[in-house]
Amino acid sequence: MKLFEYQSVKLLAQYGIPVPRGEAAETPPEAAGIAARFGGRCVIKAQVLSGGRGKAGGIRVVSSEKEAFVAAEKILAMTIGGYPVTKVLVAELVDLRREFYAGCAVNRAMKRAEFIFSGAGGIDIEETASAYPDKIRRVPLDASGGIGRLPLEEALGPSIGRGMLLDKALSVAWKMERLFSEKDCLLLEVNPLGETVDGRLVAVDAKIIIDDNALAKHPELERLRNPEEYSRDEMDARAAGLSFVGLDGDIGCMVNGAGLAMATMDLIKHFGGRPANFLDIGGSSSPQKVVDAIAILLRNRNIRAILMNIFGGITRCDDVAKGVILAKRMIDIPVPFVIRLIGTNDEIARKLLADEGITAYSDLNEAVRSAVASAGMGGAS
Amino acid sequence: MSILIDEHSRVIVQGITGRDGSFHAAAMLGDGTRVVGGVTPGKGGTLSGSVPVFNTVAEAVERTGADTSILFVPAKNAAAAIREAADGGVKLVVCITEGIPVQEMIATVRYVKSKNAVLIGPNCPGLISPGKCKVGIMPGRIHRPGSIGVISRSGTLTYEVVYALTESGLGQSTCVGIGGDPVVGTGFIELLELFEKDGDTEGVVLIGEIGGEEEEEAARYIESYFSKKVAVFISGRTAPAGKKMGHAGAIISGSSGTAESKVRAFRDIGVPVADRPDQIPGILKGEEAERRIGMQGLA
Numbered sequence: 001m002k003l004f005e006y007q008s009v010k011l012l013a014q015y016g017i018p019v020p021r022g023e024a025a026e027t028p029p030e031a032a033g034i035a036a037r038f039g040g041r042c043v044i045k046a047q048v049l050s051g052g053r054g055k056a057g058g059i060r061v062v063s064s065e066k067e068a069f070v071a072a073e074k075i076l077a078m079t080i081g082g083y084p085v086t087k088v089l090v091a092e093l094v095d096l097r098r099e100f101y102a103g104c105a106v107n108r109a110m111k112r113a114e115f116i117f118s119g120a121g122g123i124d125i126e127e128t129a130s131a132y133p134d135k136i137r138r139v140p141l142d143a144s145g146g147i148g149r150l151p152l153e154e155a156l157g158p159s160i161g162r163g164m165l166l167d168k169a170l171s172v173a174w175k176m177e178r179l180f181s182e183k184d185c186l187l188l189e190v191n192p193l194g195e196t197v198d199g200r201l202v203a204v205d206a207k208i209i210i211d212d213n214a215l216a217k218h219p220e221l222e223r224l225r226n227p228e229e230y231s232r233d234e235m236d237a238r239a240a241g242l243s244f245v246g247l248d249g250d251i252g253c254m255v256n257g258a259g260l261a262m263a264t265m266d267l268i269k270h271f272g273g274r275p276a277n278f279l280d281i282g283g284s285s286s287p288q289k290v291v292d293a294i295a296i297l298l299r300n301r302n303i304r305a306i307l308m309n310i311f312g313g314i315t316r317c318d319d320v321a322k323g324v325i326l327a328k329r330m331i332d333i334p335v336p337f338v339i340r341l342i343g344t345n346d347e348i349a350r351k352l353l354a355d356e357g358i359t360a361y362s363d364l365n366e367a368v369r370s371a372v373a374s375a376g377m378g379g380a381s
Numbered sequence: 382m383s384i385l386i387d388e389h390s391r392v393i394v395q396g397i398t399g400r401d402g403s404f405h406a407a408a409m410l411g412d413g414t415r416v417v418g419g420v421t422p423g424k425g426g427t428l429s430g431s432v433p434v435f436n437t438v439a440e441a442v443e444r445t446g447a448d449t450s451i452l453f454v455p456a457k458n459a460a461a462a463i464r465e466a467a468d469g470g471v472k473l474v475v476c477i478t479e480g481i482p483v484q485e486m487i488a489t490v491r492y493v494k495s496k497n498a499v500l501i502g503p504n505c506p507g508l509i510s511p512g513k514c515k516v517g518i519m520p521g522r523i524h525r526p527g528s529i530g531v532i533s534r535s536g537t538l539t540y541e542v543v544y545a546l547t548e549s550g551l552g553q554s555t556c557v558g559i560g561g562d563p564v565v566g567t568g569f570i571e572l573l574e575l576f577e578k579d580g581d582t583e584g585v586v587l588i589g590e591i592g593g594e595e596e597e598e599a600a601r602y603i604e605s606y607f608s609k610k611v612a613v614f615i616s617g618r619t620a621p622a623g624k625k626m627g628h629a630g631a632i633i634s635g636s637s638g639t640a641e642s643k644v645r646a647f648r649d650i651g652v653p654v655a656d657r658p659d660q661i662p663g664i665l666k667g668e669e670a671e672r673r674i675g676m677q678g679l680a
Contacts, residue, residue, distance in 0.1 A: 106483055108563045108593045108630070111490050126635045143491060145484075184482050213456065213629060214482035243627040247619070258561060258627025259535025259590055262616040263658060266640075269619045270656055278620070280627040311537040311544075313506075313520040314404070342544070343520060364541065365659060 001210040004047040006089040007224050008206035012190070015179040017172055018202045022091030028072040034090040035068030044071040045089040049229055050081025051124075058085065061093065086228055094202050099192035100159060101125050102173065104141070104180035106187075113141040113180070115152070115173055119159025121192040145181045147173060160195075168201045169193075183221060184214030233277075233296050240292040242281055249274025251375045252297035252306040254281050254290075256315050264309045267364065273372035276303055283315055290323030291330055298331065305336045305375035307367060312343030321349035325356050336374035340367035382581035383510035383555040384530070384572070385473055385499065386449065390514045393447040393471070394419040395438065395454055395462050397429045401477075402453035405518050406432055409451075412521035414514050417445040438469030449473040451507060451516050456480035459503060460489045467496040474566070475516050476502035483629065486564045493566060500566025504628065505558040506536040517558065519543075527552015529665060530576040532569055533588035534561055534628070538616060541658045542588055549662035554582040561628025563592065569599035573607055584610035584665045587647075591617035592631045592638040600646035612664040612675065613654040615643045648676055 003011070006024040013019045021038070024047060025031040035042050046058030053059050058080050060071040068090065078085045099122035107114050117137045120128050129136050137155035139147055149170065156169045172193065180188045187209040194204045215222045227235065237244030243258065247265075251273045255261035258280045265275035277300070281293050297306055310320050320341065327333070339360040341349050350360045361367035392409065396402040397419025407430055410416050418441040419429050425436030435441035438450065450471040454462040459478040466474045474493060481489075481503050493500045501508055507517015512526035523540060525547045533539040539558055546553060557572055559565050569587060576582045585607075589596040596615065603611055618640040620626050622633040633639050644654045653664045653675020663671030 106487070106563060109595070109598065111564050112487055113484060143488070145488075181484065184484055186483065211482050211484065212625075213480045214484070216457065217482070245621070245624045245626060247621065255537075257535065257537030258631060259533070259538035259588070259616050260541060262590060262620055262626055262631070263538050263541070263614070265619045266616060267657060275619055278626050311540050313537065313540055314518055343523070343540070365657065 001212055001215065001221070001225060002049045002229050003208040003210065003224060004049070004087065004226060005045065005206060006047055006087070008208040009089075009203070011179060011183065011208060012203050012206050015175045017175050018200060019206070020091045020094050020202060020204060022089050024087050024089050025072060026087050028069045028076065031072035031088055031090050032065045032069040035062065036065045038090075038092045040064040040068070041093055042068065043091050043093055044068055044075060045091065046075045046078060046080055046085045047087040047089055048080045048083040048085055049226065050083050052081055056080045083228060094194060094204055095197045096192070096194035096204070097197050098195040100195070101128070101191045102176060102193045103187065103189040103191070104176055104185065107138070110140070113145075115139045115141065115147050115155070115177060117155050117159075125189070125191060141177060141181070145177065147177050165195065165199060165201065172201055172203070183218060184211045185209060186211050233299060237279070237296050240296070241289065242279060242293055242296070244296065245278040246300070247275055247277050249276045250302045250304040251371055252276045252279075252300065252303045253309065254279045254293045254297065254306070255309045256281055256283060256311065260309065260311060264307065264368070267368045268307065268372060271365075271368050271372045273368070273375055276300055287319070287323035287326045290320060291327040294327045294333065295331055298333065303335055305338060305371045306333070307371035308337070308339045309364065309367065310341050310343070312341065312346060315343070316345045317341045317343055317349035318345040318352060321352040321360070324353065324358070328356065336371070338367055338371040338374060340364055382579050383513055384575040384579050384582070385501075385555060385557070386508060386510050386514040386516055388513040390449045390473075390516070391415050391417045391445060391447045392449045392451060392516055393417060393438065393441045393445065394432070395450055395452045395466065397421055397432065397434055397453070398424050399453055403429050405451075405453060406430065408518075409515050412515040413512075414516065417447050438465050438471060442470045447471065449475070449516055451475040451477065453477055460485040463489050463500060464492050467493045467498045472498050473516075474498055474500045475505070475507045476500065476566070477505060477507060477518060478502070479504040479561070481562070483562065483564050486562065490564060490566050501557060502560040502566060504562045505560035505565070506539065508555060508557040510555045511553050519556070519558070523547055524556065525552035527554065528581055528583040529553050530572075530579070530582045530585040531556035531588070532572045532585065533558050534590050534630070535588055535616065538658070539588055542586060542614060542661055545659045546586070546662055549666070551662050551665060554579060561630050563630035568595055570602045573599065573602060577607055577609065582609065584612070586661055586665070587611065587613045589613065589615045589643055590628065590631050591620050591626065591633050591640050592628070594637065596643040597646040600650055600652065603652060604650040610665055611652045612661045613647045613652055614658055614661060615640050615654060618644070644678075651676070654678070
């Protein structure tokens with residue numbers, strides 16, 4: 001679950017990490033009002049769940065309430081990285097002498113969590129990491145989740161120097177680690193972590209991604225969920241217990257199993273079609289799930305065919321067939337509906353469907369080819 | 382032969398009295414697995430079907446001599462249940478559960494390793510040595526004993542490939558589902574090492590997907606250390622960046638974890654990557670057409 005900058009900054013503040021004063025606004029008058037409290041001089045920042053805000057003109061420094069109003073108006077009308085801007089953060093300006101990068105993240109390859117630091121902050125960390133790998137220092141979080149003082153000093157010292165600033169940096173690092181661990185983050189990034197002209201450390205921008213698997217443990221975080229992160233179809237699918245990602249093709253697909261669902265999308269493309277979505281209906285063969293899945297797919301007006309691929313292990317193919325038959329009675333399916341069923345009770349399923357005039361393939365390639373051909377022929381059934 | 386499990390493995394089922402636990406315990410018994418006990422706190426002394434239930438793993442291990450455990454425990458309690466298995470003397474722990482927070486898994490993987498046990502999963506279908514033992518939820522009847530090892534991050538996609546292998550006469554030594562999460566107990570390389578040493582395994586199929594760099598690391602390992610035939614399938618070539626595709630570990634982050642990178646890593650070292658699951662048997666049999674497709678793509 002991705003948090004907006006203003007939500008991430010608020011969490012940092014809760015953990016005692018110095019952040020610029022600021023508040024989110026949804027309208028230009030609101031933004032102007034907040035700017036007034038900062039004496040007019042502040043920064044208006046688009047709140048979107050994608051990068052590239054600066055380049056897109058979504059971050060503007062202003063020096064009056066009026067300018068804040070105008071900037072907010074412009075930014076709230078923008079779409080950045082495919083996301084319409086729905087909020088801005090109005091924050092006090094902080095004059096920085098230097099910019100660092102600090103973050104906590106899961107290192108999959110090493111099966112551990114790490115604190116990551118670079119003396120070259122403020123820019124794209126991935127670029128830095130690939131161009132200058134030795135500018136990135138990684139300190140593993142140890143078994144109890146803490147970060148040892150010595151390895152941390154070694155990582156930060158070369159860029160920050162010794163003395164009070166290093167002490168402040170250590171303190172920030174430890175607080176970041178606590179937030180990362182206690183709130184089950186997948187990623188916690190502060191970029192830049194700035195050294196101000198008067199020697200303070202301030203987290204000027206923050207990005208947090210929470211582990212979806214941990215949300216049940218954190219109802220306070222679940223409340224922060226931003227509808228902007230998902231399309232309506234993705235939200236509804238989630239509510240129905242389905243896993244869904246929209247794409248821009250015209251062949252809808254529904255499959256049991258994430259890997260097989262991805263492979264099915266890939267096969268559609270392989271045979272010349274364009275998948276419209278990823279949809280994993282999971283292991284349950286409940287008819288309601290089949291109905292819900294078809295309904296969500298059909299909301300997409302671009303759909304010219306639907307391909308359903310079920311490999312029944314525990315999932316019984318005849319249960320799936322009953323779900324399909326029920327769906328056909330409940331919803332009008334105006335496009336060709338191609339089914340591939342194999343596995344437990346597949347012959348029973350094929351017979352049930354044949355009695356309803358539906359052919360269920362057993363060969364996957366044939367089924368995909370049929371779906372691609374159907375979509376290509378205008379889609380009307 | 383086989384790796385990790387065989388006809389001697391003695392298996393307990395944690396969560397045996399739940400809906401999934403009881404169903405799969407019976408299914409495993411039907412497939413010839415020696416399911417010797419189950420664990421559900423508070424239900425010790427009862428029977429699940431014909432299987433004795435115990436209150437703790439330690440008790441179950443003591444009374445049955447079990448060396449293997451399979452977990453059907455909800456995500457909330459799964460990490461603790463895995464630790465309980467390792468503490469209780471289980472040597473092979475198989476966790477089916479999806480939805481465990483990754484930071485809990487980081488600590489749990491470390492813990493299991495410190496107890497010298499092996500963890501498969503989580504978020505996996507388990508493993509099967511056809512004809513000998515099944516510790517998982519895969520449909521036994523599509524498998525056949527044979528000499529092909531299978532290592533996969535997926536569930537039903539694995540069955541798709543296994544089905545193709547069986548249909549073409551290529552039986553399997555052991556099929557291992559390593560799981561779809563970003564941090565799992567056992568990965569490609571550890572299993573490749575085991576398959577390299579297994580006298581009856583002549584070739585291996587790797588089924589990967591987007592997310593992480595494990596396939597790329599496996600390719601580097603294969604280049605230097607693996608002597609047997611390999612065929613690969615990578616799913617997610619049409620997945621968009623930045624979106625989790627079902628599995629918690631199936632996500633392209635920035636430029637890392639793309640399907641293209643994985644496909645290239647294998648083709649660059651001469652390992653064929655199928656464009657379609659049904660091409661895998663032909664690649665293993667060394668059929669020239671399939672091999673060529675595997676190296677260049679686009680059949």
